[in-house]
Amino acid sequence: MSRAGEAATGLAGSRIRARRLDAGMAQGELARRIGVSPSYLNLIEHNRRRIGGRLLNAIARALELEVAQLSEGADGALLARLAAAAAAQARPPAAPEEFAGRFPDWAAVVDAQARRIETLEAQVAALGDRLAHDPELSASLHQVITSATAIRSTASILAGGEALDRDWQARFHNNIHAESLRLADSSRRLAGYLEVPGDDHGPTALSPQEQVERFFEAADHHLPALEGETPAMQPEEIAAEAPGLDAAARRMLIHRLAQYRADAVALPSEAIGAAWSETPDPLAIAARLGQPLERVLRRLAALPAGLGPPRAGLAVCDAAGAILHRRPLDGLTLPRGGAACPLWPLFEALSQPGRPLRATAKLPGARAEGVSCYAVASIAAPAGWNAAPRIEAVMLMLPQEGGAHDLPERAVGPGCRLCPRRGCAARREPSLLPRAMTGEGGQALTG
Amino acid sequence: MARRVLLIEDEPNIIEAVSFILSRDGWTVHTHSDGLSAVARVRAHPPDLVILDAMLPGRSGFDILQELRGDPALRALPVMMLTARGQARDRDLAMRLGASHFMTKPFSNAEVLDRVRALAGG
Numbered sequence: 001m002s003r004a005g006e007a008a009t010g011l012a013g014s015r016i017r018a019r020r021l022d023a024g025m026a027q028g029e030l031a032r033r034i035g036v037s038p039s040y041l042n043l044i045e046h047n048r049r050r051i052g053g054r055l056l057n058a059i060a061r062a063l064e065l066e067v068a069q070l071s072e073g074a075d076g077a078l079l080a081r082l083a084a085a086a087a088a089q090a091r092p093p094a095a096p097e098e099f100a101g102r103f104p105d106w107a108a109v110v111d112a113q114a115r116r117i118e119t120l121e122a123q124v125a126a127l128g129d130r131l132a133h134d135p136e137l138s139a140s141l142h143q144v145i146t147s148a149t150a151i152r153s154t155a156s157i158l159a160g161g162e163a164l165d166r167d168w169q170a171r172f173h174n175n176i177h178a179e180s181l182r183l184a185d186s187s188r189r190l191a192g193y194l195e196v197p198g199d200d201h202g203p204t205a206l207s208p209q210e211q212v213e214r215f216f217e218a219a220d221h222h223l224p225a226l227e228g229e230t231p232a233m234q235p236e237e238i239a240a241e242a243p244g245l246d247a248a249a250r251r252m253l254i255h256r257l258a259q260y261r262a263d264a265v266a267l268p269s270e271a272i273g274a275a276w277s278e279t280p281d282p283l284a285i286a287a288r289l290g291q292p293l294e295r296v297l298r299r300l301a302a303l304p305a306g307l308g309p310p311r312a313g314l315a316v317c318d319a320a321g322a323i324l325h326r327r328p329l330d331g332l333t334l335p336r337g338g339a340a341c342p343l344w345p346l347f348e349a350l351s352q353p354g355r356p357l358r359a360t361a362k363l364p365g366a367r368a369e370g371v372s373c374y375a376v377a378s379i380a381a382p383a384g385w386n387a388a389p390r391i392e393a394v395m396l397m398l399p400q401e402g403g404a405h406d407l408p409e410r411a412v413g414p415g416c417r418l419c420p421r422r423g424c425a426a427r428r429e430p431s432l433l434p435r436a437m438t439g440e441g442g443q444a445l446t447g
Numbered sequence: 448m449a450r451r452v453l454l455i456e457d458e459p460n461i462i463e464a465v466s467f468i469l470s471r472d473g474w475t476v477h478t479h480s481d482g483l484s485a486v487a488r489v490r491a492h493p494p495d496l497v498i499l500d501a502m503l504p505g506r507s508g509f510d511i512l513q514e515l516r517g518d519p520a521l522r523a524l525p526v527m528m529l530t531a532r533g534q535a536r537d538r539d540l541a542m543r544l545g546a547s548h549f550m551t552k553p554f555s556n557a558e559v560l561d562r563v564r565a566l567a568g569g
Contacts, residue, residue: 149553
């Protein structure tokens with residue numbers, strides 16, 4: 001989000017101050033060189049005046065920097081994540097803004113590591129869960145322990161040194177033999193079960209959903225092989241050829257690809273592309289092309305560049321709010337694992353399937369532009385007589401740039417832990433952000 | 448008259464070994480392998496002590512323990528539970544339900560004898 005051309009807002013002043021101090025230049029000297037009063041520069045440096053493009057250019061020249069180094073700070077989401085990463089430490093360092101402004105590459109490393117840690121923690125928790133609750137694992141383990149118990153007890157009778165008649169001795173020898181065979185078998189089964197499956201390529205530390213997501217990301221969410229009247233490939237073929245998927249991910253991918261194909265048949269890219277360029281309103285397109293809105297929303301996030309919206313994000317969830325599928329919009333996406341902000345229209349749509357919703361979602365902090373959201377929930381699968389239906393909600397996210405947008409505004413957040421909003425009625429856990437970033441209510445549940 | 452132990456366990460080789468060491472120690476050992484009918488068996492011929500496996504066909508040892516403790520006549524009967532899962536959760540559950548002792552498999556014979564003597568003597 002470069003604003004270098006017009007005006008730098010946010011914390012450009014802090015960056016100017018840091019860079020000036022780096023250069024060892026007095027405030028008065030810089031003020032003189034750019035032709036403003038020292039007190040005005042002081043206000044700018046403390047982020048109390050917006051700074052125009054021309055002045056920013058002059059400062060950049062005086063400090064021998066690129067304009068972008070002053071105008072483009074770390075975005076708010078990155079700062080929030082840095083602050084959260086810091087908050088996880090026993091002695092959290094202060095001033096993430098300064099860190100991100102001065103060492104953007106290192107800040108990106110810290111951010112990437114923090115995300116990786118979060119992913120790994122979730123995986124460890126999942127594995128721990130599996131160890132504790134997996135019925136197959138616990139059955140094999142039980143079998144091993146049972147055999148070990150019988151062998152230990154029997155062997156210690158034989159080794160005990162007390163006189164045993166020949167019959168008992170023979171019986172116990174037989175029992176040990178039989179148990180040792182059972183033990184060999186059950187321990188082999190246990191070892192096999194704990195082994196990483198051999199038919200998978202590459203490290204599959206990712207969950208099946210993450211693998212599917214990665215597949216769609218790599219394809220930029222558009223699959224030419226499934227488009228057109230006679231598609232070049234079948235979903236099963238694509239899934240079979242996709243690298244780095246385990247069996248579970250492959251099954252999920254086939255399901256998603258089949259849906260993609262059905263969407264592409266009902267809404268060929270040229271038809272929906274033409275409708276979009278005429279009226280960029282998903283509901284109008286749905287009515288005009290005679291297709292359900294959820295399909296239009298999914299399709300608008302799967303069109304090639306030049307046909308639909310230039311940039312689009314998508315999120316799909318089930319009735320429990322679990323994110324099933326997603327396409328980030330410029331890095332913005334809904335977190336998995338129940339950590340998402342409940343205020344997204346996606347979740348509201350669940351309360352009344354069939355009712356289309358639209359809103360401008362506003363995130364806290366530096367991300368000043370809103371995100372146009374279009375959401376609807378629908379019955380995703382015919383359930384059979386008297387069976388509970390499977391509900392799925394879909395939300396299309398489009399960036400708002402320039403121009404007026406008449407969608408009602410709605411405050412949403414990046415998830416409670418990273419959210420600075422105080423006094424939010426939807427807050428379910430305290431923010432991890434330091435008080436400086438949230439105002440005084442950072443640690444309070446409701447602000 | 449010899450004191451009587453009822454061993455409720457479904458693994459034949461464990462039954463044989465434990466029965467042997469207890470018999471040799473002077474106990475009369477009865478065994479029972481089915482979870483569903485275990486409580487009825489205890490009621491029919493109350494022993495001096497019960498050794499109860501946690502995982503039995505038909506019914507869990509924890510359920511059996513709970514029912515035994517719900518019967519005023521059996522409330523004081525010493526019950527030693529055996530389990531192949533040593534988790535704190537299982538131990539807590541057994542003790543909450545009123546087990547007299549909790550032993551994790553694989554156990555040592557000497558440990559079993561010591562405990563049985565202590566529980567029945569006390």
